[in-house]
């Protein structure tokens with residue numbers, strides 16, 4: 419196992435080994451090996467918390483709720499701004515920790531830290547704008563008043579692919595609303611979450627307000643987080659399959675729920691598109707994080723007149739991508755999260771080739787190691803092939819040709835998912851018709867990178883419910899209370 423000196427951090431105190439509960443580090447036997455997916459090296463060992471620690475974290479959050487929610491929005495904003503400043507100040511170390519445990523290229527990891535911190539900055543300010551209403555009543559002896567109040571204790575479970583930003587996207591809104599927060603991060607990537615807790619403590623976030631419980635008993639800890647009577651809201655980011663199970667667990671106590679789940683994004687190139695811009699957008703939306711994002715392009719639809727031109731230019735661009743250890747400057751494609759994930763992607767490719775798809779680039783596990791999959795392009799793909807009907811979650815571009823607008827909208831919508839979609843066109847009538855007819859929560863028009871703190875991130879159909887980021891992102895952490903003030907005519 420590497421010791422802290424080998425991790426190359428400026429601030430070695432950012433590597434934490436124990437869950438953070440009620441403002442203290444809960445020591446117990448170090449049982450979970452955190453490994454670098456690029457080489458399988460153990461970079462740290464962390465304590466394996468479980469149900470008991472999860473219950474303690476919920477109790478701590480519940481005990482802290484009155485204190486935190488009674489602070490003014492300004493008071494909370496000052497503390498959150500400290501947290502934002504510390505995240506930015508330690509951006510390089512946080513990015514290095516992230517790449518070491520998750521694998522993404524260091525430039526992307528730095529981008530994730532800035533993206534994650536942006537939610538803290540955004541919601542520190544947004545918390546000051548939690549407005550209520552007065553509504554003209556049915557008679558002059560009454561007044562109708564609406565106030566908004568924090569829902570209470572928020573529990574969350576987050577995935578490995580964005581181990582910093584998926585936590586801050588939730589915690590920032592929760593804390594700004596006056597809620598307290600418990601997160602159980604993915605077992606493979608706990609270090610980013612624990613580093614966030616270290617900086618939260620330094621920022622002055624009071625004990626019990628932000629808690630991180632790390633453990634490999636996902637199911638047992640999840641049952642507590644979704645069913646404990648002191649949890650008022652549950653929020654999850656991860657696969658649709660797990661999300662469905664968690665929603666049903668929340669039903670037992672009718673908890674507020676928000677879900678950011680899987681996707682199957684279409685990327686449509688129309689005949690009148692700027693092909694160079696479309697190639698750039700497809701590269702960004704497909705190969706970010708080695709294709710391991712829920713908003714990654716999953717199917718590329720190209721209209722027949724521009725098919726050959728697009729394939730030629732896109733193939734040249736993908737061929738230029740470099741694959742290797744994410745810590746090496748200039749690497750575009752790091753390892754996937756595990757060799758098992760690589761095998762899953764390779765299986766989809768091989769099954770689709772057997773069904774008639776053609777590999778024109780890549781299509782194999784890379785010589786860099788068993789967690790590396792070559793940036794791949796398949797042509798002659800149909801919408802019913804495994805590579806098109808499944809969420810790939812890997813660096814593979816299936817290209818499907820089409821003739822007309824109605825045909826491609828039908829194919830693009832033919833999925834249970836509805837998270838992100840993208841298309842490139844210039845005719846304004848076409849743009850409006852396609853934007854309105856795509857059944858997705860987010861649509862990139864002549865743009866392949868659409869995620870930012872100001873925008874409402876979320877999906878429809880089986881990609882989830884609720885929105886994260888933007889002014890809408892607070893709604894999931896607030897309750898509306900109606901006050902009827904009567905007897906005013908005396």
Ligand SMILES: NC(=O)C1=CN([C@@H]2O[C@H](COP(=O)(O)OP(=O)(O)OC[C@H]3O[C@@H](n4cnc5c(N)ncnc54)[C@H](OP(=O)(O)O)[C@@H]3O)[C@@H](O)[C@H]2O)C=CC1
Nearest residue numbers: 576577578604605636637640656657660678679680681712
């Ligand atoms: N919509 C969005 O914003 C996002 C969606 N996703 C989707 O998630 C999938 C890939 O991410 P991945 O992490 O593999 O997804 P998973 O759903 O397998 O895991 C997500 C989290 O849920 C935990 N978990 C798994 N099973 C259970 C359970 N039965 N009870 C409680 N918790 C559980 C995992 O813990 P552990 O790690 O210990 O297994 C992890 O922390 C893809 O479908 C992707 O689209 C991912 C990121 C963002």
Ligand SMILES: O=C(O)[C@H](O)CS(=O)(=O)O
Nearest residue numbers: 579580710711712713869
């Ligand atoms: O987990 C994910 O896939 C993220 O939500 C994608 S993004 O927010 O970084 O675009």
